[in-house]
Amino acid sequence: xxxxxxxxxxxxxxxxxxxxxxxxxxxxxxxxxxxxxxxxxxxxxxxxxxxxxxxxxxxxxxxxxxxxxxxxxxxxxxxxxxxxxxxxxxxxxxxxxxxxxxxxxxxxxxxxxxxxxxxxxxxxxxxxxxxxxxxxxxxxxxxxxxxxxxxxxxxxxxxxxxxxxxxxxxxxxxxxxxxxxxxxxxxxxxxxxxxxxxxxxxxxxxxxxxxxxxxxxxxxxxxxxxxxxxxxxxxxxxxxxxxxxxxxxxxxxxxxxxxxxxxxxxxxxxxxxxxxxxxxxxxxxxxxxxxxxxxxxxxx
Amino acid sequence: xxxxxxxxxxxxxxxxxxxxxxxxxxxxxxxxxxxxxxxxxxxxxxxxxxxxxxxxxxxxxxxxxxxxxxxxxxxxxxxxxxxxxxxxxxxxxxxxxxxxxxxxxxxxxxxxxxxxxxxxxxxxxxxxxxxxxxxxxxxxxxxxxxxxxxxxxxxxxxxxx
Numbered sequence: 001x002x003x004x005x006x007x008x009x010x011x012x013x014x015x016x017x018x019x020x021x022x023x024x025x026x027x028x029x030x031x032x033x034x035x036x037x038x039x040x041x042x043x044x045x046x047x048x049x050x051x052x053x054x055x056x057x058x059x060x061x062x063x064x065x066x067x068x069x070x071x072x073x074x075x076x077x078x079x080x081x082x083x084x085x086x087x088x089x090x091x092x093x094x095x096x097x098x099x100x101x102x103x104x105x106x107x108x109x110x111x112x113x114x115x116x117x118x119x120x121x122x123x124x125x126x127x128x129x130x131x132x133x134x135x136x137x138x139x140x141x142x143x144x145x146x147x148x149x150x151x152x153x154x155x156x157x158x159x160x161x162x163x164x165x166x167x168x169x170x171x172x173x174x175x176x177x178x179x180x181x182x183x184x185x186x187x188x189x190x191x192x193x194x195x196x197x198x199x200x201x202x203x204x205x206x207x208x209x210x211x212x213x214x215x216x217x218x219x220x221x222x223x224x225x226x227x228x229x230x231x232x233x234x235x236x237x238x239x240x241x242x243x244x245x246x247x248x249x250x251x252x253x254x255x256x257x258x259x260x261x262x263x264x265x266x267x268x269x270x271x272x273x274x275x276x277x278x279x280x281x282x283x284x285x286x287x288x289x290x291x292x293x294x295x296x297x298x299x300x
Numbered sequence: 301x302x303x304x305x306x307x308x309x310x311x312x313x314x315x316x317x318x319x320x321x322x323x324x325x326x327x328x329x330x331x332x333x334x335x336x337x338x339x340x341x342x343x344x345x346x347x348x349x350x351x352x353x354x355x356x357x358x359x360x361x362x363x364x365x366x367x368x369x370x371x372x373x374x375x376x377x378x379x380x381x382x383x384x385x386x387x388x389x390x391x392x393x394x395x396x397x398x399x400x401x402x403x404x405x406x407x408x409x410x411x412x413x414x415x416x417x418x419x420x421x422x423x424x425x426x427x428x429x430x431x432x433x434x435x436x437x438x439x440x441x442x443x444x445x446x447x448x449x450x451x452x453x454x455x456x457x458x459x460x461x
Contacts, residue, residue: 054320056437059408063322064436067371100434101372146411152404152434153411194449197403197412235410240444240451241355244407252318278318283408285435 032114032137032184033078033090036171039297041081048074050273050289057281059247070154072287073097074109082300086118096143096157103154109143110158120170130172130181137186139163150197161188161204176218182211182228200240205233215259222259227252227278251286252279269293323436348391350384354443356453359396360384361443363457366427374414374432377402379443381424393424398445398452402428405440413439433461 035042052070054063073096080090091113097106120132145160146153167184188204213226230253234246257271271293275286350360359381369375381400382391399420404413417429433439438460445453 055435056406056409058438061321063320065322066436146409149411150415152406152413153409154434156411196449197415198405199449199451202410237407237410240454242454242456246410247408276318276320278316280316281318285409 032112032116032135032167033080033092034114034116034133034135034169035080035082035088035090036131036133036169037297038300039082040300041298042079042295044076044078044293044295046074046076046078046291046293048072048076048289048291050074050287052285052287054276054281054286057251057284057286059283061280061282063286068101070098070100072289073099073106074291076109080114080116086121088116088118090114090116094143094157098154098156100154103151105151105155107144107155107157110160111140111142113138113140127174130170133169133171135167135169135184137163137165137167137184139165139186139188141191145191145193147191147193147198147202148195150195159188159204161191161202163188163207167209176216178215178217178222178224180211180213180226182209182213184209188232201238203236203238205235207232213255220261222257224255224257224259226255226257228255229279247283249283250279251275251281251284252277254278264299265297267295267297269295348382348384348389352455352457354381354396354445354453354455357396357445359394359453359455360391361455361457362391363441363443369431369433369461371436374430376427376429377431378421379426379428381426393422395420395423396445396453398447400426401444401446402431403442403444404431404433405442406435406437407440408438436461 050072055066055069056064074094076092076094078090078092080088082088093111094109095106096109097104114135114137116133116135119134120130122131139162141158141160141162143158143160144156145158146156148160149156163186165184165186167182170181172179185206185208187206190201190203192201193199209228209230211226211228213224215222215224230251232249234248236246237244253273253275254277255271255273257269259267259269261267272290274288352361353359354361360383361379361381363377363379365375366378367375380393381396382393385392400418402416402418404416413434414430414432416431419427419429421427438458441457441459443455444451
């Protein structure tokens with residue numbers, strides 16, 4: 001029983017942790033807060049540190065690296081609660097701080113609200129069938145977007161678009177091994193900006209994440225690794241008398257993690273991430289970093 | 301057999317390692333001719349081109365670096381607004397109706413940089429100070445005439461840093 005809880009806990013920690021945004025300016029699609037185990041409620045606090053190591057990868061896939069790099073710190077509180085047996089609701093609230101050349105900017109990032117439903121319950125053991133959770137997610141642009149920034153995106157803390165997404169998380173634990181597959185698609189909505197530095201309309205499109213992860217469990221510890229591919233449609237810009245087509249953004253985030261279940265209710269995870277190792281990134285910046293998560297759960 | 305091949309192809313395409321194609325880090329913008337010729341030089345002595353122009357007024361624009369920015373320090377550029385002389389296509393500098401502003405914009409990532417400061421030097425001749433790019437990559441100069449926050453006219457030129 002305890003092992004199963006460790007597996008589920010660590011799987012979900014891996015899933016929520018790897019939905020990192022592009023390192024520079026703004027962030028990716030906010031990750032949903034989901035209870036993957038059999039708990040009634042959970043609260044997760046996390047701290048992440050990322051250094052931008054490739055400042056920009058352009059639309060042709062050319063990598064550029066400057067002398068100084070942005071550093072991003074992320075504090076996030078996530079909470080989720082079960083209601084009506086197989087339904088759950090969650091919220092994720094990040095605080096982001098960026099530092100570059102001695103200047104720091106911080107504030108609230110994009111807030112995410114999600115509604116989940118366990119469509120493949122794990123009530124009876126099956127050697128093949130995974131446990132399946134589906135979710136709807138609403139992202140609110142509570143973080144300043146990079147387009148609204150007057151300091152080159154250094155004070156941006158989110159994508160800045162309202163977005164609606166749907167996704168699924170499939171998990172399976174077999175003996176000491178566990179695995180997950182996570183997938184989501186989302187649609188971001190256009191935004192008009194009227195500020196001193198920029199006036200125009202930004203029209204984003206569809207985006208998505210596909211993540212795969214595996215873990216190996218030893219007593220109360222879990223070693224895990226995962227890889228997530230992120231894609232965003234080009235953001236068209238309706239500027240003054242000109243419409244710019246923009247270009248697509250994509251990158252892959254690799255993660256390795258060590259999880260520890262201190263008790264039935266408490267657990268922690270240390271993770272390292274790298275966006276320079278896999279995939280064929282376009283129109284983004286790439287970072288490396290680490291994060292620590294602490295989670296408290298309440299049983300049903 | 302074809303199914304295995306398809307699975308293998310998908311696996312390889314997804315899990316293949318990234319291939320970094322680094323562009324040498326530059327400490328200054330890679331284009332810019334150094335003289336006030338905009339991005340393309342004209343071979344004839346007196347006549348000039350009007351490749352960069354404002355959308356509404358069709359006023360021509362040329363720019364050149366006065367001091368190239370680096371990754372640590374802001375630079376400055378000189379730009380001219382002009383009409384072409386109808387007889388020999390020589391440059392006739394004119395002042396626009398509104399004072400121009402310069403916005404630095406990264407079109408790929410949809411964000412700007414720190415604000416610049418524009419100062420009039422002579423008829424149709426301006427200096428933009430505090431030109432600083434927050435990251436390397438492809439950038440756009442957006443020369444604008446504004447009333448409050450409303451853009452009245454705009455000319456764009458590309459640069460790379």
